[in-house]
Amino acid sequence: MNQLKEIYEMLYSLYGPQGWWPLLELSNDRHINITKSGSLKGYHPGDYSYPKTEAQKLEICIGAVLTQNTSWLQAEKALKALKINNLINIDSLIKADSVKTKELIRPAGYFNQKYERLILLAKFLKAHKGTPERDALLSIKGIGPETADSILLYAFRVPSFVVDAYTRRIVQGLGLVVEKSTYDEIKKIFEDSLKKDYKTYQEYHALLVEHAKRHYKRGDSIENCPLFQRFNKKHLLKSNHR
DNA sequence: AACCAGGACGTGA
DNA sequence: TCACGTCATGGT
Numbered sequence: 001m002n003q004l005k006e007i008y009e010m011l012y013s014l015y016g017p018q019g020w021w022p023l024l025e026l027s028n029d030r031h032i033n034i035t036k037s038g039s040l041k042g043y044h045p046g047d048y049s050y051p052k053t054e055a056q057k058l059e060i061c062i063g064a065v066l067t068q069n070t071s072w073l074q075a076e077k078a079l080k081a082l083k084i085n086n087l088i089n090i091d092s093l094i095k096a097d098s099v100k101t102k103e104l105i106r107p108a109g110y111f112n113q114k115y116e117r118l119i120l121l122a123k124f125l126k127a128h129k130g131t132p133e134r135d136a137l138l139s140i141k142g143i144g145p146e147t148a149d150s151i152l153l154y155a156f157r158v159p160s161f162v163v164d165a166y167t168r169r170i171v172q173g174l175g176l177v178v179e180k181s182t183y184d185e186i187k188k189i190f191e192d193s194l195k196k197d198y199k200t201y202q203e204y205h206a207l208l209v210e211h212a213k214r215h216y217k218r219g220d221s222i223e224n225c226p227l228f229q230r231f232n233k234k235h236l237l238k239s240n241h242r
Numbered sequence: 243a244a245c246c247a248g249g250a251c252g253t254g255a
Numbered sequence: 256t257c258a259c260g261t262c263a264t265g266g267t
Contacts, residue, residue, distance in 0.1 A: 064248090071247040074265065109264040113250085144250045164248050209248060218246080245267090253260085 003176065003231055004193035008200070010227065011207040018206035019043030021060050021154035022072070023050060024083055048199045051155060059088050060155040061125065064147045065117050066108040078108035090122045117142030131156045145183045153205070159198040161190045162205045166212035173222050174231045 022042040044050055051057040062082065067075035079088075081104040087093045093101070102111045105118075120140050128136065137148040145163070152158040163186045171177050177186055194200055215225040222228050 067247085068249040069247065069262090070249085070264075071266075074247080077265095107264065109247090110249095110262050111264080113262060117250090142250065146249065150248080162248085166248065205248090212248090247264100247266090249262105251261085253258105255257090255259105 002193050004190055007174075007227060007231060008194070008204050008207070010230075011211055012203065014226065015207055015210050017045040017203060018210055019045035019047070020202055020206035021050070021063070021150075022076075023056055023059060024076075024079060026050075048157075048202065055088055057155045058090065058125070059083070061121060061151050062088065062093075062118060064150040064154075065114055065121060065142065066105060068110070068114070068147060070109050075108045078105040081105065081107070090126050093122045094119060094126070113142065131158060134160060145187075149187070153198060153201055157198045159191075159196045159201050161187050161194075161201050163187050163190075164205075164209070166216065167205070167208050169216045170208055170212055170227070173216065173225065174227060176231070 020043070023044070024042065026042075026044055051060060059079065063075060063079050066078050082088055082093075082101075085096075085100075085104060087096055087101065087104070098115060101118075102115045105111050105114055108114060117140075120142060124132070124136075124140050132152070134148055134152060137143050137151060138145065143151075149160045149162040152160040153162055163183050167190075168177075168181075168186060171186060171189075172179060172181075177189065190201075190204070194204070211225075211227070215222075
């Protein structure tokens with residue numbers, strides 16, 4: 001049996017489609033934007049046709065950097081500031097005054113290094129049109145495995161599974177991997193368990209984030225996690241001996 | 243009022 | 256390889 005596929009089905013039935021990656025605004029006004037936060041825009045549950053424009057694609061790339069070790073709430077403030085100043089644009093971003101741009105992205109924290117990383121990423125995207133190779137993204141200073149995979153999966157619809165702190169916390173909590181598992185090891189067990197489909201990867205990652213926010217915050221006991229009873233390895237081991 | 247959020251890099255052992 | 260310090264802001 002395929003536990004990771006069962007977990008996906010369970011999470012999907014619990015929470016439904018998540019509509020990731022969140023965008024500042026959606027391109028089609030006719031679209032009904034139902035979001036979990038109650039805000040009017042950003043998410044597009046069940047619609048896997050985003051990004052629809054080059055600007056949205058770039059917005060995802062920039063957002064992936066801005067949210068590094070930072071809550072999405074803060075990253076989104078920085079993203080909005082960039083958008084208002086017409087800096088969600090490769091050439092504008094590159095030529096804009098660094099002091100001013102840093103001030104705009106200040107809410108996301110680490111604004112000095114994030115500025116440098118955004119410029120390096122923008123220059124890369126300018127030089128390499130089309131879908132980038134993972135290794136090429138990883139060679140950019142400031143783009144690590146999670147950011148690279150987020151860009152590939154959500155901006156370019158490449159089925160490359162994203163492993164973040166939430167993902168690690170959940171699969172470790174269920175005993176599916178050991179603590180010292182590497183990023184690539186965890187990535188591989190997901191990719192080996194699922195059909196290579198960007199929609200599934202996008203949805204799964206988003207569902208894991210939603211699930212972690214509900215049950216894996218500090219102070220939460222893992223017994224309250226609905227996945228725990230069914231999928232925890234030690235628990236299953238005990239059951240088998242009855 | 244600590245604690246931490248959708249990480250990544252540089253350093254020394 | 257790997258553990259550890261650094262980068263920075265603002266919400267709970």
